[in-house]
Amino acid sequence: MPRGFAxxxxxxxxxxxxxxxxxxxxPAVAGEYxxxxxxxxxxxxxxxxxxxxxTPKGPCRLLAGAEVLKGTxxxxxxxxxxxxxxQGCAEGEAWAGAVLLVGPKALSGAANVKKGCRxxxxxxxxxxxxxxxxxxxxxxxxxxxAPAAQARARARELLRDGAAWLNEGNFERARARxxxxxxxxxxxxxxxxxxxxxxxxxxxxxxxxGWYKRALAVDPDxxxxxxxxxxxxxxxxxxxxxxxxxxxAAVNGYVTAEGIDxxxxxxxxxxxxxxxxxxxxRM
Numbered sequence: 001m002p003r004g005f006a007x008x009x010x011x012x013x014x015x016x017x018x019x020x021x022x023x024x025x026x027p028a029v030a031g032e033y034x035x036x037x038x039x040x041x042x043x044x045x046x047x048x049x050x051x052x053x054x055t056p057k058g059p060c061r062l063l064a065g066a067e068v069l070k071g072t073x074x075x076x077x078x079x080x081x082x083x084x085x086x087q088g089c090a091e092g093e094a095w096a097g098a099v100l101l102v103g104p105k106a107l108s109g110a111a112n113v114k115k116g117c118r119x120x121x122x123x124x125x126x127x128x129x130x131x132x133x134x135x136x137x138x139x140x141x142x143x144x145x146a147p148a149a150q151a152r153a154r155a156r157e158l159l160r161d162g163a164a165w166l167n168e169g170n171f172e173r174a175r176a177r178x179x180x181x182x183x184x185x186x187x188x189x190x191x192x193x194x195x196x197x198x199x200x201x202x203x204x205x206x207x208x209x210g211w212y213k214r215a216l217a218v219d220p221d222x223x224x225x226x227x228x229x230x231x232x233x234x235x236x237x238x239x240x241x242x243x244x245x246x247x248x249a250a251v252n253g254y255v256t257a258e259g260i261d262x263x264x265x266x267x268x269x270x271x272x273x274x275x276x277x278x279x280x281x282r283m
Contacts, residue, residue, distance in 0.1 A: 002200045002228050002231065029044060029049050029073060029102055029107075030042055030043050030044060031132055032054070033130035033131055034131045035121075036058045036121040036128065037057075037058055037060055037062060037083075037084075037121055038054070038055045038058060039053070039054040039057075040053055040054065040130060041054050042069065042130075044073075046073070048070075048071070048072050049069070049072075049073065049080075050067055050069060050070045051067070051069025052068070053067075058120075060085035060093070060120070060121050061085070062083065067083065069081075069082050071098070071100070073102070074240060074244070075238065076102045077099055077100065077109075077244065078099070078109075079100075079240075079241070079244045080097075081095040081096060082098045083096075084119040084121050085121065086113060086114070086118070087118050087119065087120065088116060088118050089114060089116050091117070094113070096111040096112060096114075097112050097248075097251075098111035098128065099226075099245060099247075100128070100130065101217065103213075105132055106129050106132055106217065107129065108127075108128075108129045108216055108220045109127075109128060109248070110122075110125070110127050110220055111128050112126055112251035113126075123221040124221060125221040125223055125253070125254070126221070126248070126251075126252040127220030128220055129220050147184060147185045147187075152184070154185075155184035155185035156188075159190055162174045162176075162178040162181065162191070162194050166198065169201075171198040171201050172198070174198050178194035178198070179191075181194075187218055187219075189215040189219040192212075193215040193222065193224055193228065195211040196210075196215065200228070200232070205235060205236055208232055209229060212225045212228045212232065216229070223249060223254030226245045226246075226249040226252075226254055227245070227246070227254055227255050229241075229245045230242045230243075234246075234265055234267075234269050235268070237268070239268065239272055242268075242269055243272065247274075250278055260279060261279060
């Protein structure tokens, strides 16, 4: 069941069958990126990729030349591990499981560290972004203008209005409000997620997935996007991706084990050993 607007969870929901969504080919992964660890050069063979630290910076100060990213491209997600410095536990650094959405401007996602540990390189909810560095000679894109306080307030008002329509089951009116909110402030992940939920409830999984991805790109710390993407992948018959995103959602505290096991969207994963292991670990 889609997450992001709590009152809507009380509505009667029928699990709907759907064919796998047709997705566009992802942008190239290889290149240089700025990250909380520093400048990282990513290379690979089209399926597996590694990232090498070129210029360290930020709180971790890992050594130049260190491998800090490794993963496998699944659809348009890079599933693997990132090397992080740790605080609050015995290890000074360790590899952490991660899933990163491949976008034209960044690799956006989250990582999960060992229980009891934290990393200053991650956002408050485990969010992590590698921002693509433009090729030499390319004109850098102008940073987006921050919306005025009035526009931000209007976006929040539209968001509340959209959530109310969503709660009433009027998905088209809800979508219109969420889109208006995005026009006012394009940095509100709840609005992108809301549009995705309206499509999900009309069983348009391809459109829903696209909007969930946009929510994650706006804010890698926005937890509902990970869970909602896991649900869409499960419904679309892509269990490996579903489990990757579900693991991030569960380990980083975006959803409870009870919520996972009661969600009809995840029914196709119930017999997967990785699903049972994840559920057991979160109980």
